[in-house]
Amino acid sequence: MTASVFTEASTSRFVRIKEGDLDLQLHYNDVGQGAETVVMLHGSGPGASGWANFNRNIEPLVTAGYRVILLDCPGWSKSDPVVSEGSRSNLNASALKGLLDVLDLDRVHIIGNSMGAHSTVAFALENPERIGKLILMGGGTGGPSAFVPQPTEGIKLIGALYREPTIENLKKMMSVFVFDTSSLTEELFQTRLDNLLARRDHLENFVKSSTLNPKQFPDFSHRLHEISAETLLVWGREDRFVPMDTGLRLLAGLPKAQLHVFNRCGHWAQWEHADTFNRMVLDFLTH
Numbered sequence: 001m002t003a004s005v006f007t008e009a010s011t012s013r014f015v016r017i018k019e020g021d022l023d024l025q026l027h028y029n030d031v032g033q034g035a036e037t038v039v040m041l042h043g044s045g046p047g048a049s050g051w052a053n054f055n056r057n058i059e060p061l062v063t064a065g066y067r068v069i070l071l072d073c074p075g076w077s078k079s080d081p082v083v084s085e086g087s088r089s090n091l092n093a094s095a096l097k098g099l100l101d102v103l104d105l106d107r108v109h110i111i112g113n114s115m116g117a118h119s120t121v122a123f124a125l126e127n128p129e130r131i132g133k134l135i136l137m138g139g140g141t142g143g144p145s146a147f148v149p150q151p152t153e154g155i156k157l158i159g160a161l162y163r164e165p166t167i168e169n170l171k172k173m174m175s176v177f178v179f180d181t182s183s184l185t186e187e188l189f190q191t192r193l194d195n196l197l198a199r200r201d202h203l204e205n206f207v208k209s210s211t212l213n214p215k216q217f218p219d220f221s222h223r224l225h226e227i228s229a230e231t232l233l234v235w236g237r238e239d240r241f242v243p244m245d246t247g248l249r250l251l252a253g254l255p256k257a258q259l260h261v262f263n264r265c266g267h268w269a270q271w272e273h274a275d276t277f278n279r280m281v282l283d284f285l286t287h
């Protein structure tokens, strides 16, 4: 398949996984072919999916000869619903392990966005032999911000949108999500709204999970030193969901990490600065 002809529909796949306590059908997109595989893990916003989070980042990797797997985490998009009472980071990590086992992939590079970055760290701690290089954007659970009160304004707006999924609440959340809101189109809002309203069970389960356990993403800062993988941290200076100084904490904790901070950038660095981000990722993976 050439990079220019792939679509969400043509790359859409389902798989049944059994991993520990999990017995789930997962949805993923499988794009391109190559000896090396890059897995992309999306964030926790309502209506998020691998495709929604990373649609600007797939083609350059596929063209460069990587296979790209976009996993929809349990409780998002076309994957099965779950209520998470414990660590959602570890639940996602188990789902990823189940998927890699079925696909017979021994070792992968992982790009994680926000919750996806928290989950990447959980996966790396549990399966050090299965990881190549890591790219963490706007997440990774390096501990609380020293400067910004928690929960941050963005995380509060995500909660409001989960509880009341209206176009008004979606626009409020998206208005602090990116730095340059003029890049947000009505089409993007509508697609996101359609996605999130299509799975009211996922919305209700997220609210239920957060009530059962408000700490869905435990702090791994005391264990970061165990991760020996080369790691690229990417942050937006104006991230109003997971503040930029969290990236500094990860930089201090991860022995082989480097940090890139984009100016004029919110919580969606891979989308707002897609071209530079894609070049950086390719350079990081190949050197």
Ligand SMILES: O=C(O)CCC(=O)/C=C/C=C(\O)C(=O)O
Binding pocket: 042, 043, 044, 045, 046, 048, 049, 053, 113, 114, 115, 116, 139, 155, 217, 241, 242
């Ligand atoms: O609560 C956290 O620390 C994670 C928040 C998070 O993952 C937000 C991500 C939002 C998106 O990626 C999205 O809505 O597309």
